[in-house]
Amino acid sequence: MPPFIPGLTLCGDFYREAVYPILDDAFPGLPHSAALIGSGSEVLGFDDEMSTDHHWGPRVQLFLDEDDHLLAADAIHDTLAERLPYTFHGYSTNFGEPDPNDNGVQHLTAIESGPVNHRVTVATIRGFIQDYLGYDIDQPLEAADWLTFPQQKLRTLTGGAVYHDGLGVSPHPTPPQIGEGTVSAPPPNWGRLGGGEKAFGLEALRARFAWYPQDVWLYLLAAGWARIGQEEHLMGRAGLVGDELGSGLMGSRLVRDVMRLAFLMERQYAPYPKWFGTAFSKLACAGELTPHLLAAQTAATWQERMGHLLPAYEALARMHNRLGLTDPLPETVRDFFGRPFQVIALHGYGEALLRKISDVEVARIGARRSIGSIDLISDNTDLLEGTNWRPVLRQLYVKNDTATQ
Numbered sequence: 001m002p003p004f005i006p007g008l009t010l011c012g013d014f015y016r017e018a019v020y021p022i023l024d025d026a027f028p029g030l031p032h033s034a035a036l037i038g039s040g041s042e043v044l045g046f047d048d049e050m051s052t053d054h055h056w057g058p059r060v061q062l063f064l065d066e067d068d069h070l071l072a073a074d075a076i077h078d079t080l081a082e083r084l085p086y087t088f089h090g091y092s093t094n095f096g097e098p099d100p101n102d103n104g105v106q107h108l109t110a111i112e113s114g115p116v117n118h119r120v121t122v123a124t125i126r127g128f129i130q131d132y133l134g135y136d137i138d139q140p141l142e143a144a145d146w147l148t149f150p151q152q153k154l155r156t157l158t159g160g161a162v163y164h165d166g167l168g169v170s171p172h173p174t175p176p177q178i179g180e181g182t183v184s185a186p187p188p189n190w191g192r193l194g195g196g197e198k199a200f201g202l203e204a205l206r207a208r209f210a211w212y213p214q215d216v217w218l219y220l221l222a223a224g225w226a227r228i229g230q231e232e233h234l235m236g237r238a239g240l241v242g243d244e245l246g247s248g249l250m251g252s253r254l255v256r257d258v259m260r261l262a263f264l265m266e267r268q269y270a271p272y273p274k275w276f277g278t279a280f281s282k283l284a285c286a287g288e289l290t291p292h293l294l295a296a297q298t299a300a301t302w303q304e305r306m307g308h309l310l311p312a313y314e315a316l317a318r319m320h321n322r323l324g325l326t327d328p329l330p331e332t333v334r335d336f337f338g339r340p341f342q343v344i345a346l347h348g349y350g351e352a353l354l355r356k357i358s359d360v361e362v363a364r365i366g367a368r369r370s371i372g373s374i375d376l377i378s379d380n381t382d383l384l385e386g387t388n389w390r391p392v393l394r395q396l397y398v399k400n401d402t403a404t405q
Helices: 007-026 049-053 066-083 125-133 151-158 202-208 214-240 244-265 273-280 286-298 302-323 349-355 360-367 381-385 387-394
Strands: 033-036 060-064 120-124 161-165 334-336 339-343
Touching: 007 033, 007 060, 007 066, 007 161, 060 066, 060 125, 066 120, 120 125, 125 151, 125 202, 125 387, 151 381, 161 202, 214 244, 214 302, 214 339, 214 349, 214 360, 244 273, 244 286, 244 302, 286 302, 302 339
Parallel strands: 060 120
Antiparallel strands: 033 060, 033 161, 334 339
């Protein structure tokens, strides 16, 4: 096995040194973008040696405009299959067929002859976003869209790497220079076949998803505080009657809710569960919060559990005030109506955030019970990954005069 190379680096080199020279020779001047975005631990930058055993290797995504895709996508795929080297930086460029017994996973499979079964995909930006988010980029982004886009997908869409963005810049953007060679002049038809539609730049498109609109962000922060308020006192109540298992379960849920709110406060999309803690460890607040959250998860009694969560709650309160989104609110916990539990959300962070929302549609959503986004509604993988559910989920947020409040 060759020395490990992080996937983002390997695939960037693969595009520049192997894919682009073939593309420029066979399709000179073709406007395109090249990236590694979407699914994959390497897109998040969290891949390691173990990641190389499945669905990992030299690959890249090419994006063409609508007309060029119709003309050239199949030819590009076949040309690369015939001309790519069999190995790159010690890794096979050939992948086995998708394993039907393992979610279609492909493994690096060395060959010495014949066409390369590569993983250089050719798509349009519109088609990719439709498949990945279930969203038509020609439509405006509404609050119901933002609230039904899973954060784990927004993170992998706006993360990863763009190696070249030749779409939407000029009619014939100059491809990246390789070595000392010159780039061939583009043929007159690339990028404007049959009149063509306007090409979308990949980075410009990604910038649209960089972070939530201000009022959607306020609503999500409010919903995050509401989640904490719903269970912070119940954790102790369960423990008080001897249910330490149930109390511990709620304690872990509260740990996750604290972490989710921290991601929101630092304007970072949270990844899917495998890398949730790893990404959290890179937040600015992680050094302060992590010891308390780890101790809360391993506590044996509800009193110990609460004692470790309280400083985490107070740290969140300080973070809230530093954001300056509302008037300053208390930063210390308080008693829960005379019961032996201390809580933080009763200070009204969520309510204060909702009062700052000015967008009419988001304010209407916020006037109902703050269910938050799809990430708070469910952690079901199929619901988060299956874009076919999004039209149904949008109905939770769109105006419906018959809906209960």
